[in-house]
Amino acid sequence: MTAKTERKLTTQKAIAEGIALEMRSDDSVFVMGEDIGTYGGIFGATEGLLDEFGEKRVIDTPISETGFIGAAVGAAINGMRPIVELMFVDFFGVCMDQIYNNMAKIHYFSGGNVKVPVVLTTAVGGGYGDAGQHSQTLWGTFAHMPGMKVVVPSNPYDAKGLMIAAIREDNPVVYMFHKGVLGLGWMTPNPRATGEVPEEPYEVPIGKANVVREGTDLTIATIGLSVHKALDAAEQLEEKGISAEVLDLRSLVPLDREGIVASVEKTHRLMVVDEDYHSFGMSGEVITTAIEGAFDYLDAPPVRVTTPDIPIPYSRPLEQWALPSIERIVEASSNLLVAG
Amino acid sequence: MTAKTERKLTTQKAIAEGIALEMRSDDSVFVMGEDIGTYGGIFGATEGLLDEFGEKRVIDTPISETGFIGAAVGAAINGMRPIVELMFVDFFGVCMDQIYNNMAKIHYFSGGNVKVPVVLTTAVGGGYGDAGQHSQTLWGTFAHMPGMKVVVPSNPYDAKGLMIAAIREDNPVVYMFHKGVLGLGWMTPNPRATGEVPEEPYEVPIGKANVVREGTDLTIATIGLSVHKALDAAEQLEEKGISAEVLDLRSLVPLDREGIVASVEKTHRLMVVDEDYHSFGMSGEVITTAIEGAFDYLDAPPVRVTTPDIPIPYSRPLEQWALPSIERIVEASSNLLVAG
C-alpha cells in the first residue's frame, strides 16, 4: 500500500479519480450508462470523464439496461474492460438476467476459457425520502448469486482503492456506492464522506474486512453508510463504558469470514447492522458465519439491527423509523451487553 | 381441514386440480403464461385447463415476461385474480422489476387501497442435467424482498391446498413447484410425488411449517425436493439409531419461526438442507432464527447442507456432487450428533 498524502477528497471524487487513472493506463477501459457523460453521473461517479476521454470511451446510453449491460458483457468477452452504471440498484429488475445469468456465469460455463471483466457500478441506499423504488440496498440479493464479486465502500480511501482493484479484476464486480457516503453537496452533510486519498493509483484488496474501530465488548459488523452510524454509535457507547469494535465488511463476495470470526472470538458478542431487508440476506449470513466459526466464544445470541421486511416508506417519520439508526444501534448494543 | 379420500394424485395433477376448482367457483381467476394452454404447461401445472375453460381464461403468451407479468398486475388491480406462470424461476431476471418492485409493492405504496392478488407460479430445481440456467431454486432471492408470499410445496396434498390458499389470498404469492416433486412421467420416478388428495377444495395455510417426521435427536429443516431427501436420510439415520425430525417449511414468506424454534427446543440440534445457493439465503436465515429463538437450547452449532456458491454445473458427476444429497445429509447428521 502506498503512503498516504494530505490530500482530501469526497468519496464521489475518489471513485471518479480511480476510474480516470485506470482509463489513462488501460485503453480497453470505458464507461457506459445513463447520464454518465454530460451529466457526470447522477451521483457524480463519472464526473469529468467525458471531458478527458471523450464520447468514444464515455458513452451515454438510452434507458435500455438489458441492452447496454448485455453489451458490456459482449465487449468484455471481446477484450474490453467496461465499467457500466446501473443508476440505482433498485432498477436491477429490468436487467438482472444479463447480470446474474450471463455476466456472472459465462466464465464458469466456458470452463474458464472466457473472461468477463465488467465493473457494474450502482447507487444504493435510502434515508433521504426517495421512497420504495429509489432507496434500497439489495446487496444481499447480489451476494446470494454466484459468479460476481460484490463490494461496498464506506469511505473515500476504500472507494478509490476498491474501484481500481475492481477494474483490474478479470471477474465481474458489482460496485455499490451508498449515496450517503459520497459527500455530495446536495445530500445531508457527512464529515466521514471526506478523507485523505493518495493521488497515485493503489488497490484495496477485494474480500478483506476492515476493523475501522477496535473494541473489546462487542463486534458491530456492517457495511456502507451503516459503518458511519456504527462508528457514531460506538462513540456514544464509549461514554457508557462500552467498547465496541466496528468491522467494515467492505465486500460481501468474497465475504471475509475469517475476519468476522476473529473479531467475535475477541469480543464474544456480535451485532450485525444491515440497511438491507432483514430476512434472507446479509444479517443472517454474517450471524451464521459467526455461529459456524465461533459458536463456543459467543456469550449471547448475536443480534441484528436492520431494515424490516417492508418496502422503504416515503414519509420521513416512517423511513427514519425503519432504517437502522444510531439510536437503535446504541440501544441494541446495551441490551446485547446485558444478555447471555 | 376436510377428511381425506383414498384417491391418489401426483403433485402436478394436484396443482392443476386446485387451479381448476378455483376457476370453476371464481370467474375472475384466469391463467396466463408461455405454453400453459395447448401444451398444458411445460411441467403440466395447467394440464386440462384450456379444454375446460377455453382461450379467454387460459391464455398462451409470447415470450414477453415483463409484458405479461406486468399485465397480470394490471388485471389484478382491476378485479381479476390472475395466475401467471414464469416457466422456470431461472428466467426471473428478465421480469423481476414487475415482480418485486411492482406486484409486491403496490399494495404498500397505496397505503392498502389497492390489492394485487396475483399467483406467480414457477418451476424450480435441478438434478436432471439441465445446467446453470434451468436448474436453480432461487427461493432465497424471492424471500429476501418484501411484499410477496413465497410457498414451495413438497407433496400432492400440500400442493393443492397451498394453490387454493394462494389463489384466495389478496396478496401476491410466488408459488414455486420443484420439478422433482411433481411426479412427471419423464422425470426420475419419485414415489413421494404421488399421494392421497381429497377431491373437494381445501386450503393448506400459508406460513405454517409441517413436521413431516417426528424425531428427538436433531431437526432437519428444509423445503421442496430436499424434504424427500431428508426423509430418505432420516430412514437411514434411524438404522444408525439417530432420530431425526424433519420440518417441511412449506413457505419462506411467512417463515414459520415459531415452528423452527419449537422443533430446535425439542431436539437441541439443527441442520438446514437447502438446494438454493449456500450464502445469503434460506440456510442462514433459518439458522439465525434458531439462534435468536433457541440459543440456549442448542447443544452444537447448526450446520447446513446446501448447494455451494457456484452456477449449477451441467455434467452429472459435478451436479450430483454439488446438490444436497441423501449421503451428505446422513454424513452431516452423524457429525452434528457428535459435535458440541
Place this chain on the structure above:
Amino acid sequence: MDIPREHLVDMYQTMVKIRRFEERIREIYFADKLPAFDIAAGLIPGEMHLAAGQEPVAVGMSPHLKEGDAITATHRPHHVAIAQGVDLKRMAAEIFGRDTGLGHGKGGHMHLFSVEPNFGCSGIVGEGIPVAVGAAMAFRHHGSDNVALSFFGEGAANQGSFHESLNLAALWNLPVVFVCEDNAYAISVPKTASTAIADNSDRAAAYGIPGVLVGNNDPVAVYEVMGEAIARARRGEGPSLVEIKTDRLWGHFEGDADAYRSDKFKTEMLERDPMVGYAKRLSDEGILNESDIAAIQQAMYDEVEEALQYAQDSPYPEPESALEHVFAERTVTL
C-alpha cells in the same frame, strides 16, 4: 372537428391548475432546502419531477375519459393525475408524506395510487406500460367499454417493456392507448442520443397499430388525436400509439442545474410556453375574455392553496405504521 366550448375551457382551467400546483410544489420544495440544498430536508424530501410545460399532453385527454378508465403514469405524474381528477387534497397530502395522503405517506410523489379515478404511477421507467395492458384485459373480461391509457416519456420507448406491451396489446386487440410524452430529453440524454429514429409514433408499425404524431404542444391538437384513439379503443378496435412533442420547462428533477440544455433551447422553449399560447388563442377566438381568465386563475389558485393547506395541516403517520399494508388481510371467504 368543432370542440364544445366547455371542453376548451375545461382544458384551460385544468392547465392552470396543473401549472399552479407544480409552481407551488416547487416553491415549497425549495423553501426549506436552501441556501444549502439538502434533498433530505424540508416539507417535501426526495426527488421531485415536475411537469410544467407538459400540461397539454394531460388535459387533451381528459375530456374523453369516462368513469373507470385506467391510467398508468410515470415518475412525472402530477399533470396526468390532476387531469384525470385524482383528489388534489389527498395527492398533495401524499406528496407531503401525511397520513391523509393517497397512500398514508408510504408512496410519495412517484407512487400515487387512486382507486376512483383509476390512477397509478411508478418510479421505474416503463414499468406502468404493461400494467395498462392488464387493466384492458380486465375491462374486456368484465364486458365494460373502459379504456386503459399508459403515459411514458420518449426515453421509456427504448425500454423493453414498451416493445413487449405494444405487441401484447396489438396481438390481443386490447383497448389501450399508449401515450408517449416526447419532451426530447431523458434527464440529460437528448432523444437524438437515445433513439435510432425521429418519431416513436413510427414504431407503431412494428405492431400493426395506428401511430399518430402530435407535432406541437397544443392542447387542441392533443384533444383531437386522443379523442380518436380513445374512441377507437372504446369501440373495441384496438390499441394505438400517440406521440406528443412537448416541453419539460424545468429541470429533470428540482435541483437539476439543467446545464445539458443550451440557453438557446431553453429560451425558445419558454417562448412557446403552452399556457401563454393557449390563453391567447382562447381570447383571440373570443372564448374567454380577460376577466374570465382572471376568474379561472383565481379559482384554480384557491383550489391549489386549499389542497396544499390541507396537506400541511394533516398529521404525519405514526412511525410504527410503516409495518402496515405490506400484506392485505384476507377478504375472500371460503
Place this chain on the structure above:
Amino acid sequence: MDIPREHLVDMYQTMVKIRRFEERIREIYFADKLPAFDIAAGLIPGEMHLAAGQEPVAVGMSPHLKEGDAITATHRPHHVAIAQGVDLKRMAAEIFGRDTGLGHGKGGHMHLFSVEPNFGCSGIVGEGIPVAVGAAMAFRHHGSDNVALSFFGEGAANQGSFHESLNLAALWNLPVVFVCEDNAYAISVPKTASTAIADNSDRAAAYGIPGVLVGNNDPVAVYEVMGEAIARARRGEGPSLVEIKTDRLWGHFEGDADAYRSDKFKTEMLERDPMVGYAKRLSDEGILNESDIAAIQQAMYDEVEEALQYAQDSPYPEPESALEHVFAERTVTL
C-alpha cells in the same frame, strides 16, 4: 449473383454435417432413456434442442465470415456452431459432459463457448442479442472490420432485449447482423399467437435499419442476403435485421410429443426438407453428381462419428472441479 462453386459445395457439406450430428445426438439421447423416458438418465441428460431443418440459416452465413467474427446463438445452437467451425470434438464432449468439452462439462449443450471461432450461446431467450452489440463495440474500438452476428428465434423477437439491442446497434451504427430464425413456433406457441405482425423483418423500420426477409428455407437465398448484410456491416454501414423462414423438423426439445403441430403441417414440412431439395438442386445444376454426394455424406458421417467417439472416450471431470472457474485468477499486473 453467381456463387463460387466451392461455396455451394461447402454449404451442402456443412448441412450434411449438421444434420448428421443432430440425428446422431438424437439417437444417443434416446438410446439409454427409453423405454421409460427419464430426462435425467443416459449419456446426455437434460433438455436437448436440435436444429434439424434449420441448416440453411446457418450454412448460408458461414462462407461470409472471417476470423474473429463473433456469433451469439440460442438454446438451439448446434447448427450455427458447426457452421462457424466450432471444434466438433470439444463441442460433442461438452454435450456429453466430459472434461475435454468446451467448458469442461460445466456448460452443456445450451452453454457452448468457443474463443476461436468466437462463439457463444445461452439458455435464456434473447439473452445473446445485446451481447453481439457489445462485441461490435469492441470491434470498432479495436479498429477491426469484424462483424458480430446474433441468431434468435421468432419467439425471441417479442422479448424486450430484441428491441433494446436493435435500437442500440442502429443508434451507434454498429457492425451487427441480427438473424431471426423464424420456424413459426416457440415451443407450442405459433407465431400467429405471439407476434402482432406477419414479418419481424418489418420491425427493422422501428430502428431505421434494413430489414430483409428470406421467405423460404433455401441456403442459396440465405447466402445472398447474409452476404450483403455482413458486407454492409463490415463496410461500417451499420446493422441489419434478416428474417429467415425455416423449419424445425422435430419437437422443440427431444421428448416433445409435438402434438401442437397438425399432421398436415408436419407432413408438408418434411416434404420440403432442405437437405433433399438442396441436394437435388446441386445435382440438377450439375454441381455435384451422385458419387460426389455419396462421398460428401461419407466424409461428414465419419467426421461426426469421430467427434462422438472422442466425446464418449473422454473422461468425466472430477466432482470437486465443480468449484473451479467460478472466478478467474488475477492476470492483470499492477
